[in-house]
Amino acid sequence: MTKVLHINSSLFGNQGESSQLATQFVEKLVAGQKGSQVKNRILADDTVPHLNAETFQGFMLDVSEQNDQQKAMTALSNTLIDEVKEADVLVLGVPLYNFTMPSTLKSWFDFIARAGITFRYTENGPVGLLENKKAYVFAARGGLYQGTEMDTQTPLIRHFLAFIGITDVEFIYAEGLSMGGDARESALQNASQHIDQLVA
Known part of the structure; x- marks a missing residue:
């Protein structure tokens, strides 16, 4: 039995191109797995708040010392972390907004990065604690960025996931979606073919 955590971060919810590709993959992945x-x-519908000082400080307090807002935000963080802990596979639908990830996904990252829970500091640097998981990132872009210095999104996501212990990460790209002509259909078709190869 495979447990999948599927996160869509497009501002268009499930209608975004990255969301549709991620959903397509998840459906095919679990279709043959009883x-x-x-x-x-x-994340467009169930937005994680931006991290602020009060919330961050609350993460480090005992529940008896937290105010009501800190208790609520810590409880949300714990829920998000538990979802990742329980998953075998993490699937992220991620558009490219202004050369980086959506702020909703960044907030989700901020709420699952907790010292002593998802990573710990050692004399040799931080060590991720969420190991033995596979992540698939479905990256939809209007232009062509993969492999260029303009693609700051890929290394950022890869570094963050490694920071919390998820090092087996595969990116599936659909680029040139806003370039007109046949670029859009070709990109989506190539991504769909990649999905079929992954679940074969």
Whole structure:
């Protein structure tokens, strides 16, 4: 049985291109696996608040010392972390906004990065604690960025996931979606073919 955590971060919710590709992959991944479980989280609809000082300080306090807002935000963080802990596979639908990830996904990252829970500091640097998981990132872009210095998104996501212990990460790209002509259809078709190869 495979447990999948599926996160869509497009501002268009499940209608975004990255979301549709991620959903296509998840559906095909679990189709032949009896008993598979999928947890879906659409960040456009269920937004994680931006991290602020009060919330961050609350993460480091005992519950008896937290105010009501800190208790609520810590409880949300714990829920998000538990979803990742329970998953075998993490699937992210990620558009490219202004050369980086959507702020909703950054907030989700901020709420699952907790010292002593998802990573720990050692004399040799930080060590991720969420190991033995596979991540698939479905990256949809209007232009062509893969492999160029303009693609700051790929290394950022890869570095963050490694920071919390997820080092087996595969990116599936659909680029040139806003370039007109046949570029859009060709990119989506290539991404769909990549998906078929992954689930074969």
